[in-house]
Amino acid sequence: MKSDHAGNPTPRAWLPWLRWLLVSLIAAALVWTYMAFDLDQWLNLETLKQSHQSLQGWYEDTPARALVIYFLIYAIATAVSIPGATILTLGAGAIFGFGPGLLMVSFASSIGALLAFLVARYLLRDAVQRRFSGSLERINEGIERDGTFYLLTLRLVPLFPFWLVNLVMGLTPMKSGRYYVVSQLGMLPATIIYVNAGTQIAALESTQEILSPALLGSLILLGVFPVIARSLVAWARQRKLYAKWNRPPRYDRNLIVIGAGAGGLVSAYIAATVKAKVTLVESHQMGGDCLNTGCVPSKSLIRAAKIAKEIRHAESFGIHHASGTTDFKAVMERIRSVIRQIEPHDSVERYEGMGVEVLKGHARLISPWEVELTLSGHAPGLQKSAADAKKEVPSAATANRPRNAENVRRLTSRNIILATGAEPFIPDIPGLRQAGALTSESVWSLETLPARLVVLGGGPVGCELAQSFARLGSQVTLIEKHAHLLSKEDPEAAEVVRAALKEDGITILNDQTVVSVTTLPDSSCKRLILHRAGLASADRTANAGMQVECDTILCALGRRPRVEGYGLEDLGIALRPGQTIDTNMFQQTSLPNIYAVGDVSSPYKLTHAAAHQAWYASVNALFGRFKRFPNHSHAHRGVRPASAAIPRCTFTDPELAQVGLTEPEAIRHHVPYEVTRYHLDDLDRAIADGAAHGFIKILTVPGKDQILGVTIVGEHAGELLAEFVLAMRHGLGLNKILATVHTYPTWSEAGKFAAGVWKQSHAPRWLLPWVERLHTWERRE
Numbered sequence: 001m002k003s004d005h006a007g008n009p010t011p012r013a014w015l016p017w018l019r020w021l022l023v024s025l026i027a028a029a030l031v032w033t034y035m036a037f038d039l040d041q042w043l044n045l046e047t048l049k050q051s052h053q054s055l056q057g058w059y060e061d062t063p064a065r066a067l068v069i070y071f072l073i074y075a076i077a078t079a080v081s082i083p084g085a086t087i088l089t090l091g092a093g094a095i096f097g098f099g100p101g102l103l104m105v106s107f108a109s110s111i112g113a114l115l116a117f118l119v120a121r122y123l124l125r126d127a128v129q130r131r132f133s134g135s136l137e138r139i140n141e142g143i144e145r146d147g148t149f150y151l152l153t154l155r156l157v158p159l160f161p162f163w164l165v166n167l168v169m170g171l172t173p174m175k176s177g178r179y180y181v182v183s184q185l186g187m188l189p190a191t192i193i194y195v196n197a198g199t200q201i202a203a204l205e206s207t208q209e210i211l212s213p214a215l216l217g218s219l220i221l222l223g224v225f226p227v228i229a230r231s232l233v234a235w236a237r238q239r240k241l242y243a244k245w246n247r248p249p250r251y252d253r254n255l256i257v258i259g260a261g262a263g264g265l266v267s268a269y270i271a272a273t274v275k276a277k278v279t280l281v282e283s284h285q286m287g288g289d290c291l292n293t294g295c296v297p298s299k300s301l302i303r304a305a306k307i308a309k310e311i312r313h314a315e316s317f318g319i320h321h322a323s324g325t326t327d328f329k330a331v332m333e334r335i336r337s338v339i340r341q342i343e344p345h346d347s348v349e350r351y352e353g354m355g356v357e358v359l360k361g362h363a364r365l366i367s368p369w370e371v372e373l374t375l376s377g378h379a380p381g382l383q384k385s386a387a388d389a390k391k392e393v394p395s396a397a398t399a400n401r402p403r404n405a406e407n408v409r410r411l412t413s414r415n416i417i418l419a420t421g422a423e424p425f426i427p428d429i430p431g432l433r434q435a436g437a438l439t440s441e442s443v444w445s446l447e448t449l450p451a452r453l454v455v456l457g458g459g460p461v462g463c464e465l466a467q468s469f470a471r472l473g474s475q476v477t478l479i480e481k482h483a484h485l486l487s488k489e490d491p492e493a494a495e496v497v498r499a500a501l502k503e504d505g506i507t508i509l510n511d512q513t514v515v516s517v518t519t520l521p522d523s524s525c526k527r528l529i530l531h532r533a534g535l536a537s538a539d540r541t542a543n544a545g546m547q548v549e550c551d552t553i554l555c556a557l558g559r560r561p562r563v564e565g566y567g568l569e570d571l572g573i574a575l576r577p578g579q580t581i582d583t584n585m586f587q588q589t590s591l592p593n594i595y596a597v598g599d600v601s602s603p604y605k606l607t608h609a610a611a612h613q614a615w616y617a618s619v620n621a622l623f624g625r626f627k628r629f630p631n632h633s634h635a636h637r638g639v640r641p642a643s644a645a646i647p648r649c650t651f652t653d654p655e656l657a658q659v660g661l662t663e664p665e666a667i668r669h670h671v672p673y674e675v676t677r678y679h680l681d682d683l684d685r686a687i688a689d690g691a692a693h694g695f696i697k698i699l700t701v702p703g704k705d706q707i708l709g710v711t712i713v714g715e716h717a718g719e720l721l722a723e724f725v726l727a728m729r730h731g732l733g734l735n736k737i738l739a740t741v742h743t744y745p746t747w748s749e750a751g752k753f754a755a756g757v758w759k760q761s762h763a764p765r766w767l768l769p770w771v772e773r774l775h776t777w778e779r780r781e
Helices: 017-036 045-061 063-079 085-096 098-131 134-155 162-170 177-188 188-198 213-242 261-275 288-292 297-314 327-344 350-354 386-390 460-472 489-501 536-544 609-624 663-668 684-687 717-729 733-740 749-760 766-779
Strands: 253-258 278-282 357-367 371-375 406-418 422-424 451-455 474-481 507-509 512-520 526-532 546-550 553-555 560-562 594-596 646-651 653-659 673-678 693-699 707-714
Touching: 045 063, 045 085, 045 098, 063 085, 063 098, 085 098, 085 188, 098 162, 098 177, 098 188, 134 162, 134 177, 162 297, 162 609, 177 188, 253 261, 253 357, 253 609, 261 278, 261 288, 261 350, 261 406, 261 609, 288 297, 288 327, 297 327, 297 460, 327 350, 350 357, 357 406, 451 460, 451 546, 460 474, 460 489, 474 512, 474 546, 489 507, 489 653, 489 693, 489 707, 526 553, 594 609, 646 717, 653 717, 663 693, 663 707, 673 749, 684 749, 693 749, 707 717, 717 733, 717 749, 733 749
Parallel strands: 253 278, 253 406, 278 357, 406 594, 451 474, 451 553, 474 507
Antiparallel strands: 357 371, 371 406, 422 560, 512 526, 526 546, 646 653, 653 707, 673 693, 693 707
16 A cells, blocks of 8 residues: 555555456456357467468458458457467468568567566556565566566577566566567567468477477577677676786685775685685774774773763662762773773784784785785784795886885785775865864874864764763764754654753754864964855855864764775776775676775675675675675665665664664655654663663555664664564564564563554554454353
8 A cells, every 4th residue: 555654545545456456357357258259269270270271361352451450469369468379470470471470470479568568567566566575676686687688588488488478577677668679589589480380380280390309499599698698798898807917827815805894804704714715904903993993992982971971860760979070091091991802803813813814014906816015014924925925026017116025025816805994084174184183083092081072073973972072071062064963864863862962961053064273372272163054155255154162173074985095096996976996786896806895885884784795795706606696785876775774873872773764765765655653761671771762663665564664763772773674684574573572671672562553553443343243242142
């Protein structure tokens, strides 16, 4: 059932029912017609042979009329999928001869196939796509990518019933024009054979004689020809792609991974697990940004800040005279301690113990299979072997570059994975760099708590750090150029976070952009000049703008992929408009043996997304010659698929977690949906914990329990989301969640109660009066 954006039925909600009624009536009419007129008696070889002479006489008397009538009969029979296309094709050859018969059948069959295709599309496709959207999404992607070759193969091989092909393809997103042209060409060889056989109708004893084993084998070979041709074209294209480089006679390694963040570590781990020879190159710190400057330190800071607030509000739990002072230096030392405790998980020793060769230095691609490594460490695993030293012959691309032979190695590998990550973006604002602006990487060098802190950027990182420093005692001003914080999230949920930040004393300035920064003389004070976002330069000059003063500036304005200095431009590896590396659904770059994962290529910029991509990249790199595995969470043409089930969480207090479609995304992409809300102030455990605020918002397919997206804002939102991620990933609906036993009293019960709200709104209310009458009758019995 269709619905408006609030989930209410639209005036056209009856259309699907009308379509099913039409389908039933048409099917019944076809069956009745076939049986009532005993068409099976007419559409057989014996009847055709008996009527041959009279039909030929009819054609000779009125040729144009005979052709038109036969054309219409053939097209209609094909359109409604009546059995007997083989006899009609033979009849065309027998009545009209080879030339006219071939011309007539070729067009009549293609037009009839197109009509059947359109009927299936109009009557059935929407319902089928809604009902099986999760299962069909991969098929839809395959049709969009390889539909022409797939359809051509089905048409060329007469083993597949053409009527079934018409109906099935009508349920896919293939364009009708492409369907018609491919069908016309693909059905032509078999049409030629059958029309030609019809010219010899007197000699035919059965339709089985038409396709001899040799002829059938030829058609099958013709059917697979498009696949073979496509493979040859791909092989030729790849030869041309690699023509400018000389492939090494042999490879030292199966895989080289550049970057030891989440994506690189998982890639190396998988390669070592399957006993491949893999080298992991890292120029800075093992564990990448997540361990050293991102997820781990920020969550440690958030925890300290939350404890500080809980102490200040301990009286609400009956604990009086609780007090505490912030020792910021001790907070930062604990953060470094947490990093040290987690470091062994990502350490050189651990990965070398798995069989990974770990090298520290800067890697640069000098060909699709060669990496030039400038060493920067002296650990035993970082030294050159004698065999490697002999191979260090400069190529034309590197011969003129200054280099120290003692610190440079040449590595060769069949495949390479780029996991170089991203770095914080600092805009080109006059005076910003001179003011010593910090980023999410450099903020961890602070030893004293900033008295006045300005945070630029109201995204996840900006909101998390702003709230943490405010709770620890800083006077924080948060500046965001958009009208709302967390602009990519559900507006209702983002507003809950905004209210929490304001409650923590943060000054929030929306619709503002910084145009200049001045460091005051003989002072550590910085003065920022702000103007309304989108204001033209001339208007800025005419207006003084707003002034904000602070001691420290923190930039949280997004991250820029690390693509420079790795030789990508020399190899011609394609970048997207946002300067991320362009990859396909197998994580391949424009050079198929070079893969990219994580922030350098992904639209998600999430540690778990990088690890997810790394599995596909490493497995495809090592085994892609035998079988390739498509990553269906890949953002095709910049659009994130609804079934990607890639979760994200902003770890403010309250947390904001999301998976699948948000309501604005559903509206933007014209996806029908219903909304179910469950407010966490109704959850027993939330009340007991003193955290009864926030909500769960679920988008579902209208009338069904299939989940399109979930947004949760509240305590433990990131943990609560996991159940919905599992459900979406494996095609489970809200009924399955409702039928699952949840421990009482826990936060996880919120998922079950949210599913219960959906169930209540979809109860068969029309049945309840009848059930009430049944109960009344049973009491009287």
